[in-house]
Amino acid sequence: MIRFVLILSLFVMLFACSSTPKKTTPIEILNIELKKSLSEPSHRLNVSIASFDTKQVEKKISRFRSDLLFAESNYMPVVLKDTLLRSDFWGAVRVLPETDPTAELMIQVEIIHSDAVQLSLLVQVLDSRGFVWLDKNYTDSSLDHAYFPKKLGDEDPFQDLYNEIANDINLVRKTLVEKELNSILDMSMLRYAIALSPEAFNSFLDTDANSRLYLTSLPARNDPMYKRVKNIRESEYRFIDIMDSQYQKFYGMMQNSYPYWREYSFELMVYNDKLKEKGSLGKRPSSGTWGAMENVYKTYKEYKLNEDELRELGNSLSTEIEPTIAELDGHVFELTGSLASQYKEWRALLKRIYQSETQ
Amino acid sequence: MINKILTLCLFASMLFSCAGVEQAPKLEVDFPVVNFSGHWEIDHELTESPRDKIRWLYEVAKSQIEQQQRRQHQGGSIGPNLQNLSAINDLRAVVGLGTLAESISRANVLVIEQSDDAIVVKREGDYALSCDFTESEVRLHNLGNEYCHFGRNGQVVFLVALPEGLTVVNRMVLSADGRRLNVATTLISSDLDQQFTLNRVYMRFEAGRDMYDCKFTLKDKKTCWLGQ
Numbered sequence: 131m132i133r134f135v136l137i138l139s140l141f142v143m144l145f146a147c148s149s150t151p152k153k154t155t156p157i158e159i160l161n162i163e164l165k166k167s168l169s170e171p172s173h174r175l176n177v178s179i180a181s182f183d184t185k186q187v188e189k190k191i192s193r194f195r196s197d198l199l200f201a202e203s204n205y206m207p208v209v210l211k212d213t214l215l216r217s218d219f220w221g222a223v224r225v226l227p228e229t230d231p232t233a234e235l236m237i238q239v240e241i242i243h244s245d246a247v248q249l250s251l252l253v254q255v256l257d258s259r260g261f262v263w264l265d266k267n268y269t270d271s272s273l274d275h276a277y278f279p280k281k282l283g284d285e286d287p288f289q290d291l292y293n294e295i296a297n298d299i300n301l302v303r304k305t306l307v308e309k310e311l312n313s314i315l316d317m318s319m320l321r322y323a324i325a326l327s328p329e330a331f332n333s334f335l336d337t338d339a340n341s342r343l344y345l346t347s348l349p350a351r352n353d354p355m356y357k358r359v360k361n362i363r364e365s366e367y368r369f370i371d372i373m374d375s376q377y378q379k380f381y382g383m384m385q386n387s388y389p390y391w392r393e394y395s396f397e398l399m400v401y402n403d404k405l406k407e408k409g410s411l412g413k414r415p416s417s418g419t420w421g422a423m424e425n426v427y428k429t430y431k432e433y434k435l436n437e438d439e440l441r442e443l444g445n446s447l448s449t450e451i452e453p454t455i456a457e458l459d460g461h462v463f464e465l466t467g468s469l470a471s472q473y474k475e476w477r478a479l480l481k482r483i484y485q486s487e488t489q
Numbered sequence: 490m491i492n493k494i495l496t497l498c499l500f501a502s503m504l505f506s507c508a509g510v511e512q513a514p515k516l517e518v519d520f521p522v523v524n525f526s527g528h529w530e531i532d533h534e535l536t537e538s539p540r541d542k543i544r545w546l547y548e549v550a551k552s553q554i555e556q557q558q559r560r561q562h563q564g565g566s567i568g569p570n571l572q573n574l575s576a577i578n579d580l581r582a583v584v585g586l587g588t589l590a591e592s593i594s595r596a597n598v599l600v601i602e603q604s605d606d607a608i609v610v611k612r613e614g615d616y617a618l619s620c621d622f623t624e625s626e627v628r629l630h631n632l633g634n635e636y637c638h639f640g641r642n643g644q645v646v647f648l649v650a651l652p653e654g655l656t657v658v659n660r661m662v663l664s665a666d667g668r669r670l671n672v673a674t675t676l677i678s679s680d681l682d683q684q685f686t687l688n689r690v691y692m693r694f695e696a697g698r699d700m701y702d703c704k705f706t707l708k709d710k711k712t713c714w715l716g717q
Contacts, residue, residue: 420585427657431593435615
């Protein structure tokens with residue numbers, strides 16, 4: 131009993147000191163800029179978004195929250211992808227398990243903070259030339275969005291943040307002239323060729339005094355090796371499209387629980403925030419009705435039940451993803467394991483095929 | 490009693506700077522010595538009936554009130570006094586907590602997964618209780634502050650303090666022969682002297698045998714099948 135009393139004392143003490151969400155000033159709601167006319171540049175760059183990185187934030191959370199974070203790290207890239215596609219400025223936008231330096235435009239994001247009230251992301255955008263388009267921290271509060279149950283899943287509560295990222299990337303794109311856009315396309319293909327066969331293509335690329343890559347020349351259009359590289363790359367794109375659909379499927383499945391989990395979290399966090407504002411969080415006052423207690427317990431239970439489901443979903447994505455069946459030159463390959471390992475396996479397979487065909 | 494603890498704690502909390510999650514004190518961690526792993530189903534014979542318990546507590550409290558009233562009557566005091574009102578309030582509190590306890594502890598099957606450093610108690614129709622023994626014992630967040638602990642006496646304690654002053658404690662202890670598991674669910678209200686505990690006893694069963702088993706996959710979501 132004494133131990134229990136001590137535990138309870140410590141607990142209540144810590145409750146008083148717990149950090150409720152920091153009051154953030156809601157930023158104005160941002161609309162995404164949409165392509166307005168057909169006279170916009172025709173060079174639509176393909177965009178790759180890597181599954182979001184969680185290393186930093188993982189250090190601060192429990193292992194159980196970490197499983198959930200893994201699910202979020204595969205959910206959020208799809209929200210960003212959909213946002214970019216809606217703007218209509220881009221070619222194919224794909225989600226990948228890891229970064230790809232040969233991508234025309236690569237978006238890599240680290241989750242700095244994620245809860246129902248605040249989302250903070252560190253976003254880096256690089257093109258195939260190695261030019262950094264963006265390296266910026268984005269933070270958004272969901273306080274300017276209500277969590278309406280009927281609208282859950284329709285619009286992300288942090289859509290502002292994704293719109294801001296999309297608009298910022300597009301701002302950089304607008305500054306590029308046609309020559310630069312062509313250079314990004316060429317460099318992307320050449321870097322892919324180098325990844326497959328460095329000895330054949332390394333000489334087409336060099337670095338300047340600032341360690342930036344530049345093209346010395348390009349392989350001839352009818353170069354059979356280069357044509358082969360292009361074919362291999364098409365195969366890779368087809369494979370990535372299959373993986374991308376896995377992410378899309380995962381996103382769809384998370385819609386059954388994630389919006390609700392966030393809504394319940396939001397409700398409880400805002401509730402505690404209000405208590406703190408009143409200076410009474412330490413006392414955790416009761417409104418005096420059993421109904422209120424029952425309601426708060428129900429909210430907590432729903433939040434935890436959704437958390438359990440999300441954790442199972444996250445685990446499934448990392449371990450039990452269904453095998454990918456891919457076709458290449460009339461051969462059918464079945465790849466198993468996580469998406470990241472399937473991606474690695476496929477790339478290794480393509481490299482082996484290329485090497486065997488060009489020897 | 491709880492009110493006194495809360496007052497003391499509130500005072501103590503003022504002495505600390507509220508610096509947030511990072512500065513949560515690290516407590517000494519006891520490592521598990523009892524293994525709860527396995528499948529457990531309710532043992533109705535040994536499990537307390539919440540309604541019976543509420544009725545029993547009600548009768549005890551009612552009898553105490555009647556005794557008090559008789560004494561007052563014999564002493565010449567007329568009409569309700571403060572002691573009586575307090576007793577009636579306590580009675581209401583017990584019934585209220587008991588009713589809430591009944592609604593929140595209904596799992597008939599538990600599946601417990603335990604490793605050297607963590608335990609997850611999956612409860613049928615309810616959220617899972619989880620504890621990472623390697624991390625700071627008090628898991629603070631903004632929703633409901635959670636605490637869990639594996640005591641040297643072989644008990645696992647899960648505690649959550651929620652808004653509205655509600656604290657829910659689940660205490661698990663294994664019988665000496667390892668065949669029965671007692672889960673004591675205690676509800677505490679921050680502004681009431683009363684608390685209510687409900688004991689539910691579980692017995693081991695072999696998963697898959699004459700029962701169903703379930704697996705969760707991305708492709709099929711939850712799939713269940715009958716055992717051999």
